[in-house]
Amino acid sequence: MEQPKLEDPKLDFTEQEKTELTKPWQELSSLMEEGSSEQLQEFLAGISPSDTALAISRLKAEEQNRLVTLLGPEDAAEMLEDISEVQAADIIEELPPEQAAAILEELDSDHVVDLLGEMDEEDADAIIEQMAPEDAEEARQFLKYAPDTAGGLMISEYLDFRSSQSVKDVLDDFQNNREEYAYYDVQYLYITDEQGRLEGVLRMRDLLFPKRSTALGDLMIANPFKINVDASLEELENFFEDHDLFGVPVVDGEGRMLGVVMPEAVESAGQERSVKQFLGFSGIIGGEEFRSMPLLSRCGRRLSWLSLNIVLNIAAASVIALYTDTLAAAIALAVFLPMVSDMSGCSGNQAVAVSMRELSLGLVRPAELFWVLGKEAALGLINGLALGLILGGVAFLWKGNMFLGLVVGGALALNTLVAVSMGGLIPLVLKRLKLDPALVSSPLLTTVTDMCGFFFVLSFASLVLDKI
Amino acid sequence: MEQPKLEDPKLDFTEQEKTELTKPWQELSSLMEEGSSEQLQEFLAGISPSDTALAISRLKAEEQNRLVTLLGPEDAAEMLEDISEVQAADIIEELPPEQAAAILEELDSDHVVDLLGEMDEEDADAIIEQMAPEDAEEARQFLKYAPDTAGGLMISEYLDFRSSQSVKDVLDDFQNNREEYAYYDVQYLYITDEQGRLEGVLRMRDLLFPKRSTALGDLMIANPFKINVDASLEELENFFEDHDLFGVPVVDGEGRMLGVVMPEAVESAGQERSVKQFLGFSGIIGGEEFRSMPLLSRCGRRLSWLSLNIVLNIAAASVIALYTDTLAAAIALAVFLPMVSDMSGCSGNQAVAVSMRELSLGLVRPAELFWVLGKEAALGLINGLALGLILGGVAFLWKGNMFLGLVVGGALALNTLVAVSMGGLIPLVLKRLKLDPALVSSPLLTTVTDMCGFFFVLSFASLVLDKI
Numbered sequence: 052m053e054q055p056k057l058e059d060p061k062l063d064f065t066e067q068e069k070t071e072l073t074k075p076w077q078e079l080s081s082l083m084e085e086g087s088s089e090q091l092q093e094f095l096a097g098i099s100p101s102d103t104a105l106a107i108s109r110l111k112a113e114e115q116n117r118l119v120t121l122l123g124p125e126d127a128a129e130m131l132e133d134i135s136e137v138q139a140a141d142i143i144e145e146l147p148p149e150q151a152a153a154i155l156e157e158l159d160s161d162h163v164v165d166l167l168g169e170m171d172e173e174d175a176d177a178i179i180e181q182m183a184p185e186d187a188e189e190a191r192q193f194l195k196y197a198p199d200t201a202g203g204l205m206i207s208e209y210l211d212f213r214s215s216q217s218v219k220d221v222l223d224d225f226q227n228n229r230e231e232y233a234y235y236d237v238q239y240l241y242i243t244d245e246q247g248r249l250e251g252v253l254r255m256r257d258l259l260f261p262k263r264s265t266a267l268g269d270l271m272i273a274n275p276f277k278i279n280v281d282a283s284l285e286e287l288e289n290f291f292e293d294h295d296l297f298g299v300p301v302v303d304g305e306g307r308m309l310g311v312v313m314p315e316a317v318e319s320a321g322q323e324r325s326v327k328q329f330l331g332f333s334g335i336i337g338g339e340e341f342r343s344m345p346l347l348s349r350c351g352r353r354l355s356w357l358s359l360n361i362v363l364n365i366a367a368a369s370v371i372a373l374y375t376d377t378l379a380a381a382i383a384l385a386v387f388l389p390m391v392s393d394m395s396g397c398s399g400n401q402a403v404a405v406s407m408r409e410l411s412l413g414l415v416r417p418a419e420l421f422w423v424l425g426k427e428a429a430l431g432l433i434n435g436l437a438l439g440l441i442l443g444g445v446a447f448l449w450k451g452n453m454f455l456g457l458v459v460g461g462a463l464a465l466n467t468l469v470a471v472s473m474g475g476l477i478p479l480v481l482k483r484l485k486l487d488p489a490l491v492s493s494p495l496l497t498t499v500t501d502m503c504g505f506f507f508v509l510s511f512a513s514l515v516l517d518k519i
Numbered sequence: 520m521e522q523p524k525l526e527d528p529k530l531d532f533t534e535q536e537k538t539e540l541t542k543p544w545q546e547l548s549s550l551m552e553e554g555s556s557e558q559l560q561e562f563l564a565g566i567s568p569s570d571t572a573l574a575i576s577r578l579k580a581e582e583q584n585r586l587v588t589l590l591g592p593e594d595a596a597e598m599l600e601d602i603s604e605v606q607a608a609d610i611i612e613e614l615p616p617e618q619a620a621a622i623l624e625e626l627d628s629d630h631v632v633d634l635l636g637e638m639d640e641e642d643a644d645a646i647i648e649q650m651a652p653e654d655a656e657e658a659r660q661f662l663k664y665a666p667d668t669a670g671g672l673m674i675s676e677y678l679d680f681r682s683s684q685s686v687k688d689v690l691d692d693f694q695n696n697r698e699e700y701a702y703y704d705v706q707y708l709y710i711t712d713e714q715g716r717l718e719g720v721l722r723m724r725d726l727l728f729p730k731r732s733t734a735l736g737d738l739m740i741a742n743p744f745k746i747n748v749d750a751s752l753e754e755l756e757n758f759f760e761d762h763d764l765f766g767v768p769v770v771d772g773e774g775r776m777l778g779v780v781m782p783e784a785v786e787s788a789g790q791e792r793s794v795k796q797f798l799g800f801s802g803i804i805g806g807e808e809f810r811s812m813p814l815l816s817r818c819g820r821r822l823s824w825l826s827l828n829i830v831l832n833i834a835a836a837s838v839i840a841l842y843t844d845t846l847a848a849a850i851a852l853a854v855f856l857p858m859v860s861d862m863s864g865c866s867g868n869q870a871v872a873v874s875m876r877e878l879s880l881g882l883v884r885p886a887e888l889f890w891v892l893g894k895e896a897a898l899g900l901i902n903g904l905a906l907g908l909i910l911g912g913v914a915f916l917w918k919g920n921m922f923l924g925l926v927v928g929g930a931l932a933l934n935t936l937v938a939v940s941m942g943g944l945i946p947l948v949l950k951r952l953k954l955d956p957a958l959v960s961s962p963l964l965t966t967v968t969d970m971c972g973f974f975f976v977l978s979f980a981s982l983v984l985d986k987i
Binding site: 099100101102104105108132133135222225255256258259260285289292293297314315318319321322325326328329330332333334335339340341342343346347349350353354356357358360361364365367368369371372375378379382383385386387388389390392393394397398400401403404405407408409412413414415416423426427429430433434437438441442445449497501505 | 567568569570572573576600601603690723724726727728753757760761765782783786787789790793794796797798800801802803807808809810811814815817818821822824825826828829832833835836837839840843846847850851853854855856857858860861862865866868869871872873875876877880881882883884891894895897898901902905906909910913917965969973
């Protein structure tokens with residue numbers, strides 16, 4: 052009789068998993084060798100976006116290039132929507148500008164601008180040159196807006212009518228432009244005047260009941276909600292939290308309508324911001340890193356952040372160099388130096404994370420230093436005492452020396468207080484200085500807590516050196 | 520003549536900022552003392568959701584309680600939508616169950632379940648008891664679904680009709696239920712049979728053109744997209760990436776329709792996941808921490824993670840304890856021990872972040888250990904050599920001792936290789952073991968890199984001890 056299989060997590064792979072493991076991009080490669088472009092399209096349509104992303108990222112640059120050519124502009128555009136912007140921009144950048152332009156014209160304006168924004172300016176310009184004059188003009192216009200503003204997040208695909216037009220005019224227009232509008236997320240109709248100034252808005256369902264001869268001006272909601280083109284991501288998040296709408300019109304200083312921001316675009320920009328925060332906090336700077344990128348560029352980007360850290364580390368460790376005599380006299384301290392600095396770094400990072408989170412939720416303002424200091428100092432005192440007792444106790448038990456315990460425990464307690472207080476404050480100060488807390492908080496905090504930790508342990512020890 | 524003010528970032532506050540700083544919750548407090556409930560409602564409607572969140576979070580628990588009572592269920596529900604779920608659940612939990620139930624009945628089903636899920640089971644049950652029988656039944660049903668599945672993310676507010684009903688029936692129903700439907704995000708009408716099985720879907724705009732006597736069955740899209748109630752967040756993300764829809768119907772194993780998942784719910788669950796990742800990575804576990812929470816519970820939660828770390832730290836430092844003789848003979852090494860372990864920790868964390876990011880984008884699978892190892896080992900070798908050269912050079916220049924430089928530089932180079940390779944692998948292994956990479960990766964990595972770092976420095980040094 053066979054033993055029943057346990058459903059525990061495991062580290063070895065079943066045969067089926069091994070097959071699945073290598074499937075999507077190998078199949079894609081072999082289809083590219085032998086299959087027709089219809090088979091390719093069918094294959095890509097049949098796998099999930101994350102499988103597409105995986106398969107594409109494992110192809111070599113020249114294979115990606117050939118795949119895009121095999122697919123043709125429309126299907127290539129669809130495929131590029133499934134993969135990350137950084138990767139999509141890399142692929143498009145390698146294409147001849149005419150081919151790149153043909154693909155971009157299949158995407159909506161928001162996406163086009165995001166991709167062009169990821170490229171070198173020169174490559175982007177070459178591609179824009181090859182776009183239809185109207186689209187090129189629009190792309191140039193949209194590229195001027197900062198990425199996380201209403202201008203950077205809006206799309207230009209919306210429907211506008213005059214207030215004097217009737218319901219019938221709209222329905223006729225729908226019938227005539229069915230194909231083009233199929234690409235639009237039409238939820239609202241906007242009413243503008245001859246100068247393009249926004250006058251009102253109509254929901255699709257407002258067209259259901261009235262007579263077909265009714266003028267739109269009589270149905271529209273006048274003075275609708277609108278957002279200035281410079282509005283920040285925070286303002287947009289606030290707006291959509293307050294108003295459960297499918298989009299908000301974007302206007303310039305003169306009230307002229309420029310585009311529409313959809314709530315999905317705001318959500319996804321917010322998510323991107325969280326991701327950047329996480330990556331920056333872990334020392335991945337300058338945007339996403341994927342393992343499909345060239346080795347040397349990955350090395351260089353990581354080293355640029357590490358070299359800042361090595362300088363800060365040398366600065367912190369120089370405190371130890373000042374006290375080598377103390378250390379030589381009580382070598383047991385050397386065991387505790389890294390522990391005091393590591394533990395304080397951990398405690399401080401917790402406070403950093405809470406401050407960063409409260410800042411991004413608007414629950415604390417960059418100026419409220421004293422409020423945060425009060426909250427964190429109290430916590431730092433309690434946790435410092437708890438951790439100091441533990442580590443001091445360990446030190447005492449190890450060597451049977453009460454003074455060693457007092458030095459180590461006291462230094463950790465005091466340094467935890469410093470680390471937690473500093474950790475709470477650093478993101479607020481960086482935000483006021485217009486620096487990115489995600490990138491700078493952790494190296495800055497670690498340097499301070501290392502220095503102070505080494506100093507506390509060694510200076511306390513030098514006071515009672517004959518007793519340790 | 521006055522000097523023009525420089526627009527530089529600054530750390531001191533203008534008078535205006537000082538006023539703004541203390542405004543929203545002070546005004547709220549004074550309105551609660553003196554104002555009418557209309558003035559309160561007006562005040563809250565006039566400030567942004569993030570100001571509301573800030574103001575509420577600064578009130579004492581009893582003030583929050585009184586505010587909710589002053590506002591009445593409908594406005595209280597609106598206010599609670601502006602603040603974080605954790606905070607909202609805390610406030611509701613403190614209310615008498617009847618009052619809590621009245622407020623919850625004003626929220627949509629997805630939100631109700633999220634809030635009930637944040638509470639103690641006992642409190643949640645007491646509140647459900649007080650809800651209208653139908654809503655109570657639904658809440659109990661919905662609470663059974665895991666949070667990040669289709670069941671946990673769906674809403675029950677959707678419109679369903681039979682295929683035999685006509686366009687006129689729908690329009691009449693709309694007219695009769697205008698008030699109730701105003702709360703619905705009606706984009707689609709669903710067609711179900713007598714057993715509640717999903718048969719088809721209709722877009723609102725499909726009602727615009729046909730004759731009013733047409734049966735819905737003739738207009739509907741049959742066999743529409745649907746999602747199983749157990750579908751994961753990843754599956755839902757894939758679905759909405761593939762299909763640009765305003766919602767997807769959720770069905771059980773028998774094809775009966777249970778609810779609708781909106782893309783906003785999926786986006787916001789994804790964002791919550793990123794936030795948890797960031798917080799867990801920084802040592803904030805068990806969900807959000809806000810400074811408005813009680814001090815001792817904040818201390819306890821942070822300590823629970825720190826005490827794991829202190830144990831791991833003691834384990835790592837015990838390597839140093841084994842080599843105190845070596846260290847006493849070459850005390851300069853003590854300066855470099857924390858540097859080697861810190862720098863390797865930084866390098867390793869970069870690899871952890873890239874792995875976590877690629878895992879969540881589906882660009883790497885938990886089983887692809889060798890692929891990741893190859894990619895990271897190559898990078899670790901290059902960056903290890905670069906960093907080893909720098910630190911070894913510093914050590915050599917400081918003491919003019921080539922062997923010190925070789926020991927320190929060699930140890931950092933080798934330990935960087937170990938740290939970067941381990942950092943890349945750890946999240947994949949944890950994911951396969953069904954552990955949360957965000958919580959465990961960093962402590963695990965640091966322990967290994969500390970141990971190896973101390974061991975490399977001290978064991979290399981013991982080989983050439985007479986020359987240092």
